[in-house]
Amino acid sequence: MKAPVSRVSRFLVSGFAALAGLMLAVGCSSSNSAPLADAGTATTTSTTCEGAPDLAKDDYCASCSFAANASPTTCKVPRTINACCAFVQPPSQEVVRSTGLYRYSSNDPALQLGCLDTPAALGTPKPITLTGFVRLFSSGNDSAGVKIEVFKEGTDGALGDLVGTPVTTTDSDAFLQPKPDWLKKCPAGGCTFRAFKYEGVPTETPLIVKTSDAKGGTDWSPLYDYNVFFSNDQVGASNEFSYEPQAVAATDINTVASAAGGFTVRPDKGVLAGEVHDCGDVRVSGAMVDTDTAHEGDVFYFGENEADPLPDRQRASAGTSRLGLFGTLNIPTGTPIRVRAIGTVNGQTMLLGSHTVQAFPGAVTALSFRGRRPWQK
Incomplete structure (x- = not known):
């Protein structure tokens, strides 16, 4: 050492x-x-x-x-x-808060960065119920057939204990209305985001939410979403919290790899993707991201089109667009990977986020930075 x-x-x-x-x-x-x-x-x-x-x-x-x-x-x-x-x-330019988007956007352009100096206090965990709709990253039309599992985050980004009982969406479940129609690949009439209910999820605990193909097929790529955290002050008296896990169609992974530079995703390696947000959970542009482990090609950043998010190789030195999206390919599995996000605000370059994850063979590791977390003292 x-x-x-x-x-x-x-x-x-x-x-x-x-x-x-x-x-x-x-x-x-x-x-x-x-x-x-x-x-x-x-x-x-x-x-x-x-x-x-x-x-x-x-x-x-x-x-x-x-x-x-x-x-x-x-x-x-x-x-x-x-x-x-x-x-x-x-960074080559100042960080800017994102506006005018469907998700993680705000009409207030003022960056919220208070948690970078003073993170929230960590409270006492209590069990809650997650309810909501399984959303689609880009493709898929209908999020039926998605298995949802919630794990505690283990040491050095390892997959910890399973919490609660896994649930699976079906084509008879209720769906979000009106149907979202802003994704480019949605059919006429909109995409179908299926409802789910997951009990026994602890608050005040770093979590990993996994979505995958319920039948073990190839419709949905396994996705491990890191840095998921529910604070006690977010939960109402009903002990329920509205949450939208994400499903990624397997075809999207190959599309992204091709757009990033003609890469091929290796089945024994993992894919890293994520977003950079400020402390108010709003996406930011101008952030730069990298890892402490090797990856194929450079970290890439997605373009401006929220309806059809794809890597934009012209953003190599500009960093995240207003979508806040970044990614990299063919990272090693089964080992801790430190992921860092930085940005410049009023001429000062600062750490926007720090998290340790792990990758899984043939799967996507997702990570959304949301400033400095309560356990990062």
Whole structure:
């Protein structure tokens, strides 16, 4: 185990590495100099390791140590910012709160970042019932046949104990009305989001919600949704909470991999996908994300089209669009993976989120950052 990384020295590298970084920056400067118009005011992007800004709002993990399998473990252009022992490419523009979307959007453009300094207190768990509708990521038409399981999050992102009893949606279940019709692949009349009810879910507990094909077929890809958390103050007197788990059609995974650069998803590896939100659970644009473990190709970011979300390779240096969506492919399974999100606000680059997950063969690991969580002290 390496010694903790100090905030003063963690960006110092050898003169040779700096020279190599400078030469690479000259060769690639044209692709990093023009931010996309929707993502806010451009900021200075470091093209060498010595020029990388120090990271704010990361005091709770400033003494981390790099994992034995971390890659890279030193600054390598363009990933020049050490974000809790995972190197991330610096943002090229300011973070902007998303407006005008169907989900995780707001009419208030003011970023909510208070939890980055003062996370909420962790309360005493109590059992609640989740109710709602199983929504679709993009394809599928009808979310019948989806199995829902809820697990406690174990150490280092491992899948913990199952809580409650798994439930399965059927074609006789009630559905959301009026039917959502804003997804591009919905049929005439809209998509069918099936209702579910899941009892015995603990509050004040980090959870993983898994959705999969109830028949073990290939209609729905296994999806493990991390960083799910229900606080006591969110739950009413009925001890019920409205929640919408997500189902991902297996065809969507191949479509995303192809759009990201003609990749093929390996059955022995995992896919990572997620969103960056502020403390008010609203998506943000301009955030940069990466992991401390190897992945095929670069982290990619999705375009602006909420009705048909697909990777946009032109966003490599711009970061998340207003959808807040990011992803990467063919990550190792069965090992802790540190995922970090950073962004620049009023000229200050800061940690927007930090979480450890694991990947599963042939499955999607989903992670939505929602600021600093109660257990991150």
